[in-house]
Amino acid sequence: MIKQKQAAAPVKQVQTSIQRTRPSQVRSTSPKNGQSKAIIFDSGTLISFSMNGITDYIRKLKEIFKGKFLVTIEVKKEIVDKPLTIKRFELEALKLKALLDNGILEMPSSLGIKDSEITSKTNEILSIANSTFQGTKKDIHIIDAGEGSCLALSKILDAKGIKNVIAIDERTTRLLAEKPENLIRLFEKKMNTRITVKQQNYKFFSGFKVIRSAELVYVAYKKGLTGFKDKNALDALLWAVKFKGAAISGDEIEEIKRIG
Numbered sequence: 001m002i003k004q005k006q007a008a009a010p011v012k013q014v015q016t017s018i019q020r021t022r023p024s025q026v027r028s029t030s031p032k033n034g035q036s037k038a039i040i041f042d043s044g045t046l047i048s049f050s051m052n053g054i055t056d057y058i059r060k061l062k063e064i065f066k067g068k069f070l071v072t073i074e075v076k077k078e079i080v081d082k083p084l085t086i087k088r089f090e091l092e093a094l095k096l097k098a099l100l101d102n103g104i105l106e107m108p109s110s111l112g113i114k115d116s117e118i119t120s121k122t123n124e125i126l127s128i129a130n131s132t133f134q135g136t137k138k139d140i141h142i143i144d145a146g147e148g149s150c151l152a153l154s155k156i157l158d159a160k161g162i163k164n165v166i167a168i169d170e171r172t173t174r175l176l177a178e179k180p181e182n183l184i185r186l187f188e189k190k191m192n193t194r195i196t197v198k199q200q201n202y203k204f205f206s207g208f209k210v211i212r213s214a215e216l217v218y219v220a221y222k223k224g225l226t227g228f229k230d231k232n233a234l235d236a237l238l239w240a241v242k243f244k245g246a247a248i249s250g251d252e253i254e255e256i257k258r259i260g
Contacts, residue, residue, distance in 0.1 A: 041069060063222060070153065071104050075146050123148075142172050154166055
């Protein structure tokens with residue numbers, strides 16, 4: 001996965017992301033067949049919440065969202081299965097495991113979606129994504145199974161008519177879904193070489209809706225779920241998730257604070 005220093009995104013993009021999850025839109029629905037909306041969590045977003053000691057926000061957000069909070073088997077491996085074997089990350093893994101054990105986070109099987117179906121779609125997505133950009137006569141590997149499985153599940157939910165958004169902090173996957181053309185400049189600067197691209201692949205990755213942990217803590221703050229009354233709470237929360245990996249710049253944080 002390509003790791004990059006986070007650059008400021010356009011203010012309009014930040015506002016759009018916030019609008020997608022503003023408190024007035026976090027309402028219950030009356031689905032015909034179970035839950036009609038879902039948030040798909042990538043590992044980075046959940047790890048950020050866990051390492052900042054704010055996993056209780058996820059519980060509270062679930063109560064007002066009235067939909068599914070989903071993780072794929074690949075994400076579960078990254079946030080629970082593997083970390084439980086590493087003493088340094090064991091506590092964070094236990095916090096996230098508790099969310100699964102208590103039904104706050106759920107597996108796609110809760111919607112009748114088989115892991116094999118997600119795996120098949122994930123492999124397709126990885127094949128396309130990781131052959132879209134080429135450096136010096138070599139494809140650039142840009143996403144891994146965790147991110148790929150989130151995109152796969154999103155496509156499957158779309159096909160079932162279930163509205164969904166992917167909570168993901170990893171910048172490369174976000175740009176692939178939102179502004180893939182920006183990845184060309186990013187890779188050329190990083191690799192110091194000319195990048196070629198299969199632009200026909202862009203359409204495959206259009207239509208995904210993505211948010212960051214920053215937008216989620218913003219909603220938690222606006223809905224009074226954080227327990228903080230200090231005027232500096234929003235600033236502290238946004239910088240906390242930034243320092244734990246959220247792709248958000250200092251300028252974007254200031255913009256969110258002005259909106260908030």
